[in-house]
Amino acid sequence: MIRVVVAEDHHLVRQGICALLAQSGEVEVVGEAATGQEAVELAQTHNPDVVVLDLSMPRLSGDQAAERILAMNPAPQVIILSVHDDTTMVQQLIRRGVKGYLLKDAVSEELLLAIRAASQGQMFLSPTISSSVMTMLLSPPDEQATSAADLLTPREREVLHLVAEGHTNTAIAGILDISVKTVEKHRANVMSKLEVNDLASLIQEAIKQGLILLDE
Amino acid sequence: MADKRIRVVIADDHDIVRRSISALLKREDDLEVVGTAANGREAVRLAEETHPDVIILDVVMPELDGIRAAGEIHKSNSSTSIIILSMHYSTALVQQARESGASGYVLKQEATSNLIPAVRAAHEGRLSL
Numbered sequence: 210m211i212r213v214v215v216a217e218d219h220h221l222v223r224q225g226i227c228a229l230l231a232q233s234g235e236v237e238v239v240g241e242a243a244t245g246q247e248a249v250e251l252a253q254t255h256n257p258d259v260v261v262l263d264l265s266m267p268r269l270s271g272d273q274a275a276e277r278i279l280a281m282n283p284a285p286q287v288i289i290l291s292v293h294d295d296t297t298m299v300q301q302l303i304r305r306g307v308k309g310y311l312l313k314d315a316v317s318e319e320l321l322l323a324i325r326a327a328s329q330g331q332m333f334l335s336p337t338i339s340s341s342v343m344t345m346l347l348s349p350p351d352e353q354a355t356s357a358a359d360l361l362t363p364r365e366r367e368v369l370h371l372v373a374e375g376h377t378n379t380a381i382a383g384i385l386d387i388s389v390k391t392v393e394k395h396r397a398n399v400m401s402k403l404e405v406n407d408l409a410s411l412i413q414e415a416i417k418q419g420l421i422l423l424d425e
Numbered sequence: 426m427a428d429k430r431i432r433v434v435i436a437d438d439h440d441i442v443r444r445s446i447s448a449l450l451k452r453e454d455d456l457e458v459v460g461t462a463a464n465g466r467e468a469v470r471l472a473e474e475t476h477p478d479v480i481i482l483d484v485v486m487p488e489l490d491g492i493r494a495a496g497e498i499h500k501s502n503s504s505t506s507i508i509i510l511s512m513h514y515s516t517a518l519v520q521q522a523r524e525s526g527a528s529g530y531v532l533k534q535e536a537t538s539n540l541i542p543a544v545r546a547a548h549e550g551r552l553s554l
Contacts, residue, residue, distance in 0.1 A: 219512075219534075220534050224537065317440045
Protein backbone atom coordinates (compact mmCIF):
# COMPACT_ATOMS: atom_id res chain seq x y z
CA MET A 210 0.00 0.00 0.00
CA ILE A 211 1.25 3.44 -0.87
CA ARG A 212 1.11 5.59 2.27
CA VAL A 213 -0.14 9.08 1.58
CA VAL A 214 -0.71 12.32 3.49
CA VAL A 215 -3.36 14.58 1.96
CA ALA A 216 -3.14 18.32 2.56
CA GLU A 217 -6.05 20.37 1.28
CA ASP A 218 -7.88 23.15 3.08
CA HIS A 219 -11.21 22.80 1.25
CA HIS A 220 -13.05 20.21 3.26
CA LEU A 221 -15.19 18.81 0.47
CA VAL A 222 -12.23 18.46 -1.84
CA ARG A 223 -10.13 16.78 0.82
CA GLN A 224 -12.95 14.42 1.63
CA GLY A 225 -13.44 13.59 -2.03
CA ILE A 226 -9.75 12.87 -2.44
CA CYS A 227 -9.61 10.63 0.62
CA ALA A 228 -12.70 8.72 -0.52
CA LEU A 229 -11.23 8.26 -3.99
CA LEU A 230 -7.94 6.99 -2.61
CA ALA A 231 -9.59 4.69 -0.07
CA GLN A 232 -11.64 3.10 -2.86
CA SER A 233 -8.55 2.36 -4.93
CA GLY A 234 -7.29 -0.35 -2.62
CA GLU A 235 -3.72 0.71 -3.39
CA VAL A 236 -3.43 3.76 -1.23
CA GLU A 237 -3.63 4.25 2.51
CA VAL A 238 -4.29 7.78 3.68
CA VAL A 239 -2.21 8.01 6.83
CA GLY A 240 -2.92 11.65 7.57
CA GLU A 241 -5.03 14.63 6.54
CA ALA A 242 -3.96 18.23 6.84
CA ALA A 243 -5.73 21.52 6.27
CA THR A 244 -2.70 23.80 6.38
CA GLY A 245 0.84 23.67 5.02
CA GLN A 246 2.12 23.61 8.58
CA GLU A 247 0.10 20.51 9.43
CA ALA A 248 1.25 18.87 6.23
CA VAL A 249 4.90 19.29 7.18
CA GLU A 250 4.25 17.96 10.69
CA LEU A 251 2.37 14.93 9.40
CA ALA A 252 5.12 14.24 6.89
CA GLN A 253 7.63 14.26 9.73
CA THR A 254 5.65 12.09 12.11
CA HIS A 255 4.09 9.61 9.72
CA ASN A 256 6.82 9.12 7.13
CA PRO A 257 4.48 8.72 4.15
CA ASP A 258 5.59 7.64 0.69
CA VAL A 259 3.78 10.53 -0.97
CA VAL A 260 2.37 13.85 0.18
CA VAL A 261 -0.44 15.44 -1.85
CA LEU A 262 -0.35 19.21 -1.31
CA ASP A 263 -2.81 21.83 -2.37
CA LEU A 264 -0.85 24.83 -3.57
CA SER A 265 -2.92 27.48 -1.82
CA MET A 266 -3.35 26.74 1.84
CA PRO A 267 -3.40 29.03 4.84
CA ARG A 268 -0.42 29.60 7.10
CA LEU A 269 2.16 27.82 4.96
CA SER A 270 1.47 27.56 1.24
CA GLY A 271 1.83 24.33 -0.68
CA ASP A 272 5.07 25.30 -2.36
CA GLN A 273 6.69 26.28 0.93
CA ALA A 274 5.51 23.11 2.59
CA ALA A 275 6.85 21.19 -0.42
CA GLU A 276 10.26 22.74 0.05
CA ARG A 277 10.44 21.68 3.67
CA ILE A 278 9.11 18.23 3.00
CA LEU A 279 11.56 17.62 0.18
CA ALA A 280 14.39 18.66 2.50
CA MET A 281 13.53 15.89 4.92
CA ASN A 282 15.68 12.80 5.15
CA PRO A 283 14.31 10.47 3.89
CA ALA A 284 11.92 12.68 1.93
CA PRO A 285 8.51 11.61 0.73
CA GLN A 286 7.57 12.36 -2.85
CA VAL A 287 5.37 15.40 -3.39
CA ILE A 288 2.41 15.96 -5.67
CA ILE A 289 0.92 19.43 -6.00
CA LEU A 290 -2.75 20.19 -6.61
CA SER A 291 -3.81 23.55 -7.89
CA VAL A 292 -6.51 25.48 -9.68
CA HIS A 293 -3.79 27.50 -11.36
CA ASP A 294 -1.78 26.34 -14.34
CA ASP A 295 0.88 28.95 -13.68
CA THR A 296 3.81 27.62 -15.63
CA THR A 297 6.42 29.61 -13.70
CA MET A 298 5.26 28.01 -10.49
CA VAL A 299 5.18 24.54 -12.04
CA GLN A 300 8.70 24.94 -13.36
CA GLN A 301 10.00 26.12 -10.00
CA LEU A 302 8.36 23.22 -8.22
CA ILE A 303 9.72 20.65 -10.60
CA ARG A 304 13.21 22.09 -10.27
CA ARG A 305 12.87 21.60 -6.54
CA GLY A 306 11.94 17.97 -6.92
CA VAL A 307 8.14 17.86 -6.96
CA LYS A 308 7.03 14.79 -8.89
CA GLY A 309 3.48 15.64 -9.80
CA TYR A 310 1.34 18.68 -10.60
CA LEU A 311 -2.38 18.27 -11.09
CA LEU A 312 -5.11 20.73 -11.87
CA LYS A 313 -7.98 20.38 -9.43
CA ASP A 314 -10.73 20.15 -11.99
CA ALA A 315 -9.28 16.98 -13.48
CA VAL A 316 -7.89 15.57 -10.29
CA SER A 317 -10.05 12.47 -9.98
CA GLU A 318 -8.80 10.52 -12.97
CA GLU A 319 -5.23 11.65 -12.63
CA LEU A 320 -4.64 11.48 -8.91
CA LEU A 321 -4.07 7.74 -8.66
CA LEU A 322 -1.86 7.76 -11.71
CA ALA A 323 0.17 10.58 -10.21
CA ILE A 324 0.51 8.84 -6.84
CA ARG A 325 1.59 5.56 -8.42
CA ALA A 326 4.13 7.39 -10.57
CA ALA A 327 5.45 9.46 -7.68
CA SER A 328 5.84 6.41 -5.43
CA GLN A 329 8.19 5.05 -8.08
CA GLY A 330 10.05 8.32 -8.38
CA GLN A 331 8.45 9.21 -11.68
CA MET A 332 6.76 12.42 -12.73
CA PHE A 333 3.17 12.96 -13.65
CA LEU A 334 1.82 16.27 -14.88
CA SER A 335 -1.68 17.19 -15.95
CA PRO A 336 -1.66 17.08 -19.76
CA THR A 337 -2.44 20.79 -20.00
CA ILE A 338 0.72 21.61 -18.13
CA SER A 339 3.01 19.07 -19.72
CA SER A 340 3.61 21.03 -22.90
CA SER A 341 4.78 24.21 -21.16
CA VAL A 342 7.15 22.18 -19.04
CA MET A 343 8.56 20.46 -22.12
CA THR A 344 9.32 23.88 -23.56
CA MET A 345 11.16 24.81 -20.40
CA LEU A 346 13.20 21.62 -20.45
CA LEU A 347 14.10 22.13 -24.06
CA SER A 348 15.40 25.68 -23.69
CA PRO A 349 19.06 26.13 -22.76
CA PRO A 350 19.74 27.05 -19.09
CA ASP A 351 20.76 30.66 -19.63
CA GLU A 352 17.52 31.37 -21.49
CA GLN A 353 15.53 30.34 -18.45
CA ALA A 354 14.73 33.45 -16.43
CA THR A 355 15.85 33.59 -12.83
CA SER A 356 12.71 32.83 -10.93
CA ALA A 357 11.28 35.50 -8.70
CA ALA A 358 11.18 33.07 -5.82
CA ASP A 359 14.96 32.80 -5.89
CA LEU A 360 15.02 36.53 -5.08
CA LEU A 361 13.56 36.04 -1.64
CA THR A 362 14.79 33.83 1.15
CA PRO A 363 12.42 31.13 2.44
CA ARG A 364 11.74 33.19 5.55
CA GLU A 365 11.03 36.29 3.47
CA ARG A 366 8.57 34.31 1.39
CA GLU A 367 6.83 33.11 4.53
CA VAL A 368 6.48 36.68 5.76
CA LEU A 369 5.21 37.81 2.36
CA HIS A 370 2.61 35.07 2.37
CA LEU A 371 1.36 36.05 5.82
CA VAL A 372 1.34 39.75 4.95
CA ALA A 373 -0.76 38.93 1.90
CA GLU A 374 -3.16 37.03 4.14
CA GLY A 375 -3.72 40.22 6.06
CA HIS A 376 -1.89 39.44 9.30
CA THR A 377 -0.36 42.25 11.33
CA ASN A 378 3.35 42.28 12.06
CA THR A 379 2.61 41.26 15.65
CA ALA A 380 0.51 38.32 14.50
CA ILE A 381 3.16 37.26 12.03
CA ALA A 382 5.78 37.41 14.78
CA GLY A 383 3.63 35.09 16.85
CA ILE A 384 2.97 32.67 14.01
CA LEU A 385 6.62 32.39 13.01
CA ASP A 386 7.92 32.63 16.56
CA ILE A 387 10.26 35.53 15.83
CA SER A 388 10.40 39.09 17.11
CA VAL A 389 8.30 41.89 15.66
CA LYS A 390 11.50 43.71 14.78
CA THR A 391 12.62 40.70 12.71
CA VAL A 392 9.26 40.65 10.93
CA GLU A 393 9.62 44.33 10.13
CA LYS A 394 13.12 43.70 8.79
CA HIS A 395 11.97 40.85 6.54
CA ARG A 396 9.03 42.90 5.36
CA ALA A 397 11.30 45.82 4.50
CA ASN A 398 13.70 43.50 2.65
CA VAL A 399 10.88 41.97 0.65
CA MET A 400 9.61 45.40 -0.33
CA SER A 401 13.01 46.59 -1.40
CA LYS A 402 13.76 43.41 -3.36
CA LEU A 403 10.44 43.73 -5.17
CA GLU A 404 11.01 47.45 -5.56
CA VAL A 405 7.72 48.57 -4.06
CA ASN A 406 6.79 51.12 -1.40
CA ASP A 407 3.34 50.19 -0.20
CA LEU A 408 1.26 47.17 0.65
CA ALA A 409 -1.01 47.32 -2.38
CA SER A 410 1.93 47.44 -4.78
CA LEU A 411 3.61 44.67 -2.82
CA ILE A 412 0.65 42.36 -3.29
CA GLN A 413 0.31 43.30 -6.93
CA GLU A 414 3.99 42.72 -7.65
CA ALA A 415 4.03 39.47 -5.72
CA ILE A 416 1.10 38.16 -7.71
CA LYS A 417 2.67 39.29 -10.96
CA GLN A 418 5.87 37.45 -10.18
CA GLY A 419 4.09 34.31 -9.12
CA LEU A 420 5.17 34.60 -5.49
CA ILE A 421 1.63 34.42 -4.18
CA LEU A 422 -1.44 33.10 -5.89
CA LEU A 423 -5.02 34.24 -5.57
CA ASP A 424 -7.17 31.50 -4.20
CA GLU A 425 -10.28 30.63 -6.14
CA MET B 426 -47.74 3.83 -0.96
CA ALA B 427 -44.19 3.36 -2.08
CA ASP B 428 -41.63 5.58 -0.44
CA LYS B 429 -40.14 7.95 -2.99
CA ARG B 430 -36.57 9.04 -2.59
CA ILE B 431 -35.69 12.70 -2.90
CA ARG B 432 -34.14 13.19 -6.35
CA VAL B 433 -31.12 15.47 -6.32
CA VAL B 434 -28.93 17.10 -8.98
CA ILE B 435 -25.45 18.37 -8.04
CA ALA B 436 -23.77 21.23 -9.91
CA ASP B 437 -20.15 22.17 -9.17
CA ASP B 438 -17.24 22.84 -11.49
CA HIS B 439 -14.82 20.54 -9.66
CA ASP B 440 -15.18 16.85 -10.35
CA ILE B 441 -13.74 15.97 -6.98
CA VAL B 442 -16.35 18.13 -5.20
CA ARG B 443 -19.20 16.59 -7.21
CA ARG B 444 -17.96 13.15 -6.22
CA SER B 445 -17.60 14.18 -2.63
CA ILE B 446 -21.15 15.52 -2.42
CA SER B 447 -22.50 12.47 -4.27
CA ALA B 448 -20.82 10.19 -1.78
CA LEU B 449 -22.30 12.22 1.06
CA LEU B 450 -25.83 12.01 -0.32
CA LYS B 451 -25.60 8.37 -1.35
CA ARG B 452 -25.13 7.37 2.27
CA GLU B 453 -28.71 8.45 2.93
CA ASP B 454 -31.52 6.03 2.05
CA ASP B 455 -33.99 8.75 1.26
CA LEU B 456 -31.79 10.65 -1.20
CA GLU B 457 -30.94 9.78 -4.78
CA VAL B 458 -28.45 11.57 -7.03
CA VAL B 459 -30.03 11.70 -10.48
CA GLY B 460 -27.41 13.82 -12.23
CA THR B 461 -24.38 16.05 -11.96
CA ALA B 462 -23.42 19.19 -13.86
CA ALA B 463 -20.09 20.97 -14.23
CA ASN B 464 -21.38 24.45 -15.05
CA GLY B 465 -24.49 26.61 -14.75
CA ARG B 466 -25.70 25.96 -18.31
CA GLU B 467 -25.53 22.20 -17.82
CA ALA B 468 -27.29 22.60 -14.50
CA VAL B 469 -30.22 24.44 -16.08
CA ARG B 470 -30.43 21.88 -18.86
CA LEU B 471 -30.28 18.95 -16.44
CA ALA B 472 -32.96 20.51 -14.27
CA GLU B 473 -35.24 20.79 -17.28
CA GLU B 474 -34.57 17.21 -18.34
CA THR B 475 -34.76 15.43 -15.03
CA HIS B 476 -37.05 17.68 -12.93
CA PRO B 477 -35.21 16.90 -9.69
CA ASP B 478 -36.76 17.57 -6.30
CA VAL B 479 -33.68 19.45 -5.20
CA ILE B 480 -30.76 20.98 -7.05
CA ILE B 481 -27.51 21.94 -5.36
CA LEU B 482 -25.70 24.81 -7.12
CA ASP B 483 -22.17 25.99 -6.46
CA VAL B 484 -22.04 29.78 -6.65
CA VAL B 485 -18.79 29.87 -8.63
CA MET B 486 -19.19 28.03 -11.92
CA PRO B 487 -18.20 28.78 -15.50
CA GLU B 488 -20.75 29.59 -18.24
CA LEU B 489 -23.45 30.58 -15.78
CA ASP B 490 -22.93 31.11 -12.07
CA GLY B 491 -25.02 29.44 -9.41
CA ILE B 492 -27.16 32.45 -8.55
CA ARG B 493 -28.18 33.10 -12.14
CA ALA B 494 -28.69 29.41 -12.79
CA ALA B 495 -30.93 29.38 -9.72
CA GLY B 496 -32.98 32.21 -11.20
CA GLU B 497 -33.51 30.38 -14.48
CA ILE B 498 -34.28 27.07 -12.82
CA HIS B 499 -36.72 28.64 -10.42
CA LYS B 500 -38.59 30.31 -13.26
CA SER B 501 -39.03 27.18 -15.33
CA ASN B 502 -39.13 24.47 -12.66
CA SER B 503 -40.98 25.88 -9.71
CA SER B 504 -41.22 22.46 -8.13
CA THR B 505 -37.43 22.08 -7.91
CA SER B 506 -36.05 23.33 -4.63
CA ILE B 507 -32.71 25.10 -4.86
CA ILE B 508 -29.75 25.02 -2.53
CA ILE B 509 -26.83 27.37 -3.04
CA LEU B 510 -23.39 26.14 -2.05
CA SER B 511 -20.75 28.73 -1.35
CA MET B 512 -17.31 29.14 0.17
CA HIS B 513 -18.21 32.48 1.67
CA TYR B 514 -20.97 33.76 3.83
CA SER B 515 -22.18 37.24 2.93
CA THR B 516 -25.58 38.70 3.64
CA ALA B 517 -25.60 40.15 0.12
CA LEU B 518 -25.04 36.74 -1.42
CA VAL B 519 -27.66 35.11 0.76
CA GLN B 520 -30.08 37.85 -0.22
CA GLN B 521 -29.35 37.29 -3.92
CA ALA B 522 -29.79 33.58 -3.41
CA ARG B 523 -33.15 34.08 -1.79
CA GLU B 524 -34.27 36.49 -4.50
CA SER B 525 -33.30 33.96 -7.15
CA GLY B 526 -35.56 31.40 -5.60
CA ALA B 527 -33.17 29.40 -3.44
CA SER B 528 -34.50 27.88 -0.25
CA GLY B 529 -31.14 26.96 1.21
CA TYR B 530 -27.62 28.37 1.50
CA VAL B 531 -24.86 26.11 2.72
CA LEU B 532 -21.18 26.85 3.27
CA LYS B 533 -18.88 24.29 1.67
CA GLN B 534 -16.81 24.15 4.83
CA GLU B 535 -19.90 23.02 6.72
CA ALA B 536 -21.32 20.83 4.00
CA THR B 537 -20.67 17.55 5.77
CA SER B 538 -22.95 18.56 8.62
CA ASN B 539 -25.34 21.04 7.00
CA LEU B 540 -25.96 19.94 3.43
CA ILE B 541 -28.18 16.93 4.04
CA PRO B 542 -30.47 18.67 6.53
CA ALA B 543 -30.70 21.57 4.05
CA VAL B 544 -31.66 19.21 1.22
CA ARG B 545 -34.41 17.65 3.31
CA ALA B 546 -35.65 21.01 4.57
CA ALA B 547 -35.75 22.40 1.02
CA HIS B 548 -37.73 19.39 -0.18
CA GLU B 549 -40.22 19.90 2.62
CA GLY B 550 -40.62 23.50 1.63
CA ARG B 551 -38.77 24.87 4.62
CA LEU B 552 -36.28 27.67 4.23
CA SER B 553 -32.73 27.42 5.52
CA LEU B 554 -31.16 30.72 4.54
